[in-house]
Amino acid sequence: MPGDGRVKPLGKRTLREIELALHAYTLGKDFPGGTVTAEALLKEVRHALETKKSVRAHRVRTVAKRKTRKEEMAELREQVALRADGMCEACAVRGLEAVGTEMDHFFGGSGRRRALQSRFTCWLLCSGHHIEKTKGLPSVEHWLVRFMDHCNAKAADVEDHLFAKGYCDAAEMAQARLDSLTLQGRASPPQPLNKAGGQ
DSSP: OGGGTOOOOOOHHHHHHHHHHHHHHHTTOOOOOTTSOHHHHHHHHHHHTSOHHHHHHHHHHHHHHHHHHHHHHHHHHHHHHHHHTTBOHHHHHTTOOOBOOEEEESSOOTTTHHHHOSTTTEEEEOHHHHHHHHHTOSOHHHHHHHHHHHHHHHHHHOOOHHHHHHHHHHHHHHHHHHHHHHHTTOOOOOOOOOBTTBO
């Protein structure tokens, strides 16, 4: 079997577990366990016996998925940049102007960023505001209010009902988070933005 190109290399630790299992079997004893369960060991052995073809197909699917995600992100960046006309949208809320350089996903979190990303939940920021928002400076509440102001302004500007609803829904999500912080007693009064890239 090693010569037919179907078996992938196993680590020394796994091979040791297999040795223990086979030794116990020849003695008519139960599997001693070692550092893994029999089920986990069997799973790893089966994985090693996968054909090169199935492994190659998996890699092709992975590359295709990465390409799709990259294309989605490029399209989203273009939509956000066009809407903002290349300017920082946090500054625009305060009637100020600064060049937007970073697209910010307002709603993030482990495993949630891609699920929540859309033209309504992302905005274009100048580098200073992007750093401050990412670090939660001067406060998380500050940025929740700024983002709600941004969404409400965009909802008022668009004529398309579905687009307006998208911005309103994003504003409601931000409001829900602000309400949650208030209930937890963690909310602090938001500070106004009085200059580009600063508080």
